[in-house]
Amino acid sequence: MLATFIVRLTATAAATLLLQSAAMATPRFEQRTDVPSQIAGLSAEQTARFNHKLAQIAAMFADMSEVRSPPQPLCTRLTVSSHQKLVADSLMAESMAMGGSGVSLPAVTDGTTCSELTNNGIGVSVNSLAAAFPHSERINDVFFALPAVSSQQPGVTVLQNGKILITRPDTPFYLPVSKHQYLSWLLEQMQLQADEVVAEYDSDDMWQQWLTVDKPELIASNSETLEQMQGQISAEEFATLKKTLDQMVIDTEAGIRQLAASAADVNQQLPQLASVHQQELAKVQLALNQLTIEQRQLPACLDTEDPFSAGPEICDNGTMVIKANPALFSNAASPADIRLLFVSPGTGLHMLSFEDPRLYDLRMRIYRKVDIERLRQLLD
Known part of the structure; x- marks a missing residue:
């Protein structure tokens, strides 16, 4: 009964949200939702709980005036989506519920409609370490180099490229690879x-x-x-x-x-x-x-001057060889648990040569307003 009630409540809330957004939305602000009412591998109650947390991430973006009311003639598109079934991250063994929410910036139009073509955007991915470290950035299928770190505290790692990884303070997302x-x-x-x-x-x-x-x-x-x-x-x-x-x-x-x-x-x-x-x-x-x-047992370091070594005793920032921490997902009580949040600044913190300066400014304003503490509250 409880699971059925939650699913019905979630469906009703989603329908209400869509109706409200249709009524209040300007042509330059859109909301799109693509979440299944049932994720294969989860119970109805687990699915509802996971979707509810995705909605909270979307709400964080929706609370930003830059997203709700973008400066003319710019457009914003707020999306929330999740996979239809449990997915095994290519860097992890366990299958988990995955999804995310983000704000994309459609191409500038005449100000009356938002183009389907999107430029950069800000996103938050759930339970996908591979999203933060794609194959092109890995040393092999298991090892990858930790990019230069801007700041680090238990549970929150901010990289110099703007990527932010959020986990439980007692479960870092990576482990050093020994020399x-x-x-x-x-x-x-x-x-x-x-x-x-x-x-x-x-x-x-x-x-x-x-x-x-x-x-x-x-x-x-x-x-x-x-x-x-x-x-x-x-x-x-x-x-x-x-x-x-x-x-x-x-x-x-x-x-x-x-x-x-x-x-x-x-x-x-x-x-x-x-x-x-x-x-x-x-x-x-x-x-x-x-x-x-x-x-x-010391951490291995990438050494461009001597590629046939494991680097100096202490790694320079951005050279430590790491691997995914298996406890990140293996210690989860449920595959519906949120154990990792990855904040992406899009193509980085610097403006691309072909990027519209107005879109870059809006992208950075949204990025700077991402509420890390609010996101941390969603972790299980």
């Missing part, structure tokens, strides 16, 4: 890469593979195509098709011949390449062997 762990991984990866280079080029059967297998199969496939098209097209079209297929065989063979020649050239350089790899591997192995017992 021993990082160098061991680096040694393994470099050995794999060395093996792959040799395996990829240390062979001369590419040409024979083409002559004995691939070329006959391609010719047979072309013949089958011609048989199927015989009588289906004009004689002129048939001749053109045959010429095209024959040229395909010729072009493919030329490409294979060139690749085989390139492979042969690389094969001649393999001893030198292998020597370079061995020297690099030796550097990593030496750095690993020279670690003292105390140094083995």
Whole structure:
């Protein structure tokens, strides 16, 4: 009964909110909601509780005058959404409810309507560490470098790029990767890469593979195509098709011949390449062997001057190698719990060369009004 009541109450409140927003909204302020009434994997009560907290994030934005009444002729679009089912973050093992709310800034129009095209915006993501650290910013599937930190207190990390990560004070979002762990991984990866280079080029059967297998199969496939098209097209079209297929065989063979020649050239350089790899591997192995017992457990640091080491004893700001803290989600009492909030400033704190100065100013004003303490109250 309680779960049913909460779902009905939430649905009624959402409908009321939409009606109110339609009545009070100006053409330059829009609200859009896309949250399921039932998230697969959660109970009705858990879904209602999660959606209610998403609504509170949206309310934080809606309370800002910059969002409700953007300066003319700018527009704002307030959105709140969540996934239809539990999702496993690519950096975490557990599946959690995910969603978020944010304010996007549609392209400037004539002041009567908001364009569907959006520029930058401010957003708050729920339970997605991958949103803060996409694949392009990671060292591998597990490790990533902690960007330069502007300020840090238990539960709140503000990065110099403007990103803000909020967790429970007793559960940081990351753990340092030790120098021993990082160098061991680096040694393994470099050995794999060395093996792959040799395996990829240390062979001369590419040409024979083409002559004995691939070329006959391609010719047979072309013949089958011609048989199927015989009588289906004009004689002129048939001749053109045959010429095209024959040229395909010729072009493919030329490409294979060139690749085989390139492979042969690389094969001649393999001893030198292998020597370079061995020297690099030796550097990593030496750095690993020279670690003292105390140094083995120190945080690894990225060192651009010496990429085959784990950096100095104390990491410079923005160079510490880290990994996700598994306790962030594994200690959650429910997959509906909010354990991480990520505040995104859009494309950063600096104005892009193509960004409208008015939109940049509005984006920064909204960003500076994000209420961290208000958001912290939503954590479970």
